[in-house]
């Protein structure tokens with residue numbers, strides 16, 4: 001299907017031109033695909049050799065690698081990813097919806113006991129676990145229907161980030177070998193993020209948890225495993241459940257003139273958006289510099305290290321963010337993502 005859709009798109013754009021060029025484009029497309037297929041089979045043979053050298057089980061290789069074919073739509077998704085840039089306000093409007101707020105409150109009530117057990121063991125507030133679950137997969141309703149091995153094979157074959165996805169592919173094979181999930185059920189996003197927590201395979205190996213104790217880390221089906229895996233990820237990223245994420249603030253009138261002194265120099269960080277955060281200062285110092293809560297009142301009297309961010313630039317909203325916000329960024333390195341999780345979690349307070 002994806003294959004046909006891709007061809008259709010190519011043909012449709014060519015219809016604007018001459019019939020002759022239409023035929024040419026069509027022929028050229030077929031030729032390109034044929035070359036790719038031969039290249040792919042050579043590449044796959046080498047991949048299987050490496051899998052053997054790494055000791056991957058022969059039956060698993062036969063079952064999931066030998067018959068594998070790439071998914072053309074995965075590569076076109078990967079190419080078009082950065083084309084559409086949403087503002088923060090658009091992003092929040094599309095994600096922190098009434099449905100997500102109401103469904104999240106209902107899920108908090110439904111799983112209250114389990115979430116409290118997880119919270120007690122991992123020291124992460126249930127409202128943040130449920131918010132990530134809601135933003136990632138609509139509370140497990142949409143985990144992505146793509147075969148993870150096929151997706152990762154496609155992206156490992158594609159030259160753009162082949163090393164990264166090849167590592168993820170071998171991590172995925174390890175997960176199958178360990179028996180956490182059956183190959184046919186190992187589904188996820190087109191980019192290989194798996195299950196209700198949307199873990200890449202390497203994150204699964206590092207952070208996924210068998211909370212219900214059945215011997216499998218099942219982030220596809222077990223609510224306990226899903227919640228504990230999300231909580232464990234946040235905890236390993238430095239979560240502190242005595243704090244929240246931060247809050248919206250008002251900046252002083254002179255902010256534009258004074259903000260330069262708070263800019264970070266070049267810093268080496270794994271999450272690039274941290275470069276757009278100010279340096280971390282105790283909250284009391286931001287208070288001294290004239291930063292206030294969104295309603296104009298004083299900032300809380302605590303000394304958390306905190307940064308100011310303005311994701312939509314100087315004309316957009318401003319937020320003061322604590323270390324927990326950085327833990328959410330480890331989950332997904334985008335300020336808008338972390339703010340969507342944070343705002344959704346705030347809608348769960350008192351529920």
Ligand SMILES: [Ca+2]
Nearest residue numbers: 210214216218
């Ligand atoms: Ca389990």
